[in-house]
Structure formats: structure tokens, C-alpha cells
Amino acid sequence: MRKFLSIILLLTLILTIVAGCAQDKAPNAATEDTSDKKSSKDLVVRIGVQGSGGLFGKAREDQLFEKAFEQYGAKVEWVEFQSGPPMTEAIAADKLDFAGLGNMPVITAQAANIPFTIISQALAGNKNVGIVVDAGSKIQSLEDLKGKKVAVGKGTNAYDFLLRALAKENIKVEDIELINLNPDEGQAAFDSKGVDAWAVWEPYLTINTLSQKGRIIADGELLGLLSPSYNIVRTKFAEEHEDLVVTYLKTLNSLLEWELANEKEAVERYATERNLPVALMEATRQRALPINIPVTEAIIQEHQKTADFQYEIGTIRQKIDVQKVFDNQYIEKALQ
Template sequence: MKSFKIWAAILIVAVLVAGCANTEKSGGDNTGGNKYEGLTVRLGVQGSGGLNGKAREAKWYEDEFGKLGVKVEWAEFQSGPPMTEAIASNHLDFAGLGNMPIVAAQAADIPFKVISQLLEGKNNVAIIIPNNSTLKTVGDLKGKKIAVAKGSNAYNFLYRGLAEAGIKDSEVQIIQLQPDEAQPAFETGAVDAWATWDPYITLNTLTGKAKVLTDGEQLGVLSPSFQIVRKDFADKYPELVTLYLKVFEKARLWEDQNLDEALNRYATERKVPVEVIKGTIVRSKTINTPVSDAIIAEQQKTADFQFEIGNIRKKINVSDVFDNQYVEEALK
């Protein structure tokens, strides 16, 4: 009987050791080696339709991530700052947004990485004025009411433009409005100017509601947009970051190769003429590229300026958040 108990104990120990070895071999989980078990990827977009609308309808992300057992959820936002807030609270994994929200997020110690460049930044942000406005230069904005979404890339563009013109922010009336609030305020004359981004620039200029007072190319202030990922997600699943960018590139190439179809699709979504959409694409052509040293240097200018005027509380080194490895791998 004593011999039987000894052999039983040995058998139990052997089973436990084998179990531990198998667990270590499968990556430390007990789900048959699938480290994505129960994982949902949350993708943030600004508005509905457009390039992301095609990808959502075709379920390109769902199909590719689904092959790995990963689910996909979409979340819509009006501007960049709410996106970085969602990333800070672990409610969002990926987002595409402008340069200023990224600077503010880094200064607030929100953990993220910039993984590719979305827009060049020359013409996608502008200050627009009513078509019948007599304003000629940024200097003419002194004493005027200007709508802008706080913390957006247009917010940075506006303040840098005012500084270039020698206008203090106390010498203008900044009205902080999201696009859905700014549009009626602009149309009714409640504000004299609107610092905004595309598609709002093109939608208003090509429909005869507005004209451009100045944009990035004229002012010499770039407003590039980027794709970012929550840092913890990237650290855990670098291969999924690359996969995300591969699917995005598929969507971008679809637009390039099916431009007429894309233009008609976007025009129908926004209920505007195709010519308006053509103007939007010319002004804000989507790219998906590694971020150059020159763009990072421009981003540093934005960060330094925002610190000087007190919009962020500490100096930051913007290069700390840029990581091109994922997009370089995705584009191979």
C-alpha cells in the first residue's frame, strides 16, 4: 500500500511538470496556444464614410484580423483630442489624427506610438472666411470671432498664424466649436472666420460658402496627420500593428486604382457634387508612409511653440513617440 502511494505521488508530480512545460511552450496561456483569445481591436475614425467607410463595408479589417481570431470594433469621433482621451483610458487602440492632438497627448504622458504619416500637411488645414468677406490677410483677423476645435491641428495652425501676424490671442475672440457646431455658426455669420481642416475646407469653398484666407502652404506651417497606436497594444502585439497598416494600405490602393468609383461613392455619402470630392482629395490626399526626419522636425516646432504659449505644460522631445518599423514592414 505504501509503495502504491509513492508511485501515485510520483505520477501526479510528473503530470504537473508536463503541464507546466506545455504552458510555457504555448506562450503562457491555456487556450491552445492562441494568444489572441478574446482580443478585440478597436479602431477610431473621424466621421463615417470615405476611405474607412469602404474598408468597413468590405470588412477588410474584420476578415484579416478574423483569421487570427481577433474581433474588430469601430468608434467614430469628430476630432483628434477625444481620440487620444479614449486611448488614455484604454478604450481605443488605433486612430488617425492631426499633429496638435498628438503633441498634447505626448505632453500629457498618454502612452502611444506614431506609426505612419497620413497627410502631407500643406493644404489640409486652413482659415476660411465667408465668400463675401472683405478680410485679406491673417492680420485682418484682429478683433474678429474665429471658430476652431480646441486641441485640433487647426487650433495649432490658427495660433501659429496669429503669432506670425503679430496678433495676441487676447486680440481676437476664439470660439471653441466642434465641426458640427462650427458649420452653422459659420453659415449664419455668428463667426467671422473658421480654422478647420478638410473636408470642411473644400465642402465650403467649392459650394460657394467660403474662400481660403490662408492655408499651410501659404503660411509656411505644415499640419501633417498621422496614425497612432496605443503603446501597450503595440508592445504586446507588434505583428497586429503591421497587419493594421497592411489593411489600411489595401484601402488606400483601392482608392488610387478605382478613383472614379471612390469619388462617386464619397459624393453620395456626403450628398455633395463629385467635383467637391475631387477638390477634397487634391487638398488632402491620403498617404501611408514612414515619417521623415523633416516632418519630425516640423512636429518639434509645433511642440515648442505650444509650450511657449502655455498650451502644453512641459517641453517634449517628439521623436520619442515616432516608430517607423511597423509601416516599413507593412509596405515590404
């Protein structure tokens, strides 16, 4: 009997030790389940911007993102672009992590299976894109563009706006002569009257209208067409560094708060950067006020309509479900 009891006690002791070992290992097992999260130490975060000044110019000067990421041991590299399409190409090549860009480059990128995620809305999209003509031009409407040279950057939100605007007025793309130009080239062509019209975004619309060089014949508000802009992140980066994505959006929010609280200083700063009158920069902000908010279902539905239109006319080669690239979790955490 004593021998039997000894065996029972021995087995109990062994089971206790095994259970204790299992408990010791449990936290490690949980850690392994989230092993796709990587350390940010010595990571270089590539942030894409269009141009060197503006809101991000302030951020670069004050090293706001550098200071925000420093707590994670991460560094920042700034990469400049003239428009959105090269940004998505850089994301596809794993050479860019964050970008702010218009709706059309986003649609084209998804159709090309580029792995990115939309993390917030950056512009409302009702007046930030339009078509401008020379102040002395006889062109008064979209109908008058038939047979005329129209400058636009292919693949940009202005390109999407132009195509949708023409379709709404039952005008064929073949009825106009499209000239593919980036903003710098477009401005030069517009100044020299090398083109009859220019589809472009802010601040170029306001620069050319308030300087009395041109006038707007169509924009989103006039035609009821939205061209929202978004903040996006390389999907794998977001999966591995969720904390940095939230920090990026929080830092952007702090920038926008500074801009609103110091609007006079901000506008004067932006005007100086572009060597433009302050009044002109104030007007630009009225047409394209930057935001950083969750993307609503209504905007997503509008984005889907735009994607469907681009598929129908053959601009993109596959039909896409845009819902798959929107994720508000990061901006919602940043706003808490």
C-alpha cells in the first residue's frame, strides 16, 4: 500500500512540474503568434511628399516625424515626387512606406495588385481638382474643348476628373487632344499657350486664376464629381509596424492642429515658399483644406463608382473591390 501511495505521489509531482513548465512557456507561445510584428529599431521609414514645402515642409524643418519615431528607434527618409503615380510605383518596388495622393493613382495601383492600404482621407475632393483655360480664351465650357489640346498628367486624379467630366457631358475622349504633362511641364505649356486647357489640382488652379492668367471652367463642385485624396501605407509595413502607422497619423494630426491654430503664419510661410501673394495661398486653402479623418462609407462608395467607370472605359484592366484596401483602424486609434 505504501509503495502504491509513493507511486501516486511521484506521478502527482511529475504532473505538477509538467504543468508548471507549460505555464512558463505559455507567454512565449503567445509572443510567437504575433511574430509578424517586427522591431522598429534602426528601421528607415520612407515618407513620400509632393514637393518640398507646405505642411510637410514645416514637419521636415522641425523634424516632427523624426522626433516621433525616435522613441521606436526608427529614422525618417523623405522622398519627393511630382504626382501620385510614381509614389505607388515606389511602394510596389518596396522603396516607399507612406504617401498622400489622389483617388486615381490609388485605383490604378489596386488594379495592378500593388500592396497598399488606405489609412485616412486627406482631402474632401469637391474643389481640389479642375480644368483651367487661359483668361482670354474663347473656351467657356467642356463642349468647347472639342478639337483642343488639353494638358493632364495621365494616371493622376486630374486625369480621372477630366475623363469623368467629359463622360458626364457626353463628350468622347477622342474628341480632344490629350497632352501628357507633369505639373511643372503643364505650367510651362499653359504659360506659353502651348495647350488650350489644363486639368490639374491645387494649388495650380488658384495660382493661375488669382494671378489672372486663367479661369476655371469645371471643378468637382460645379459638376458634382468628387476627387478625394488619401493617406496610404505599404501594406507589409502596416502589418509589421502598426505602432508606427498610428504614430504617423498622430504626428500628421498635430501638424494640422498647428496649421489651424497658426493659420496666418502657415499661409505666409507657404506663400513665401512659392513666391506667391498671401491672398493667393489663402484662396488655395479654401479650395483644398487638408484633413486627416476616417474614410466614410459614402466616400468608399463614390470611390467604387470611380473605379467601375475607369474599368468600363478600359483605363484599368480588372474590376476591383475597393473596400479591400480601406482600413480605418489606424486613424481611429490615432484619434483616441
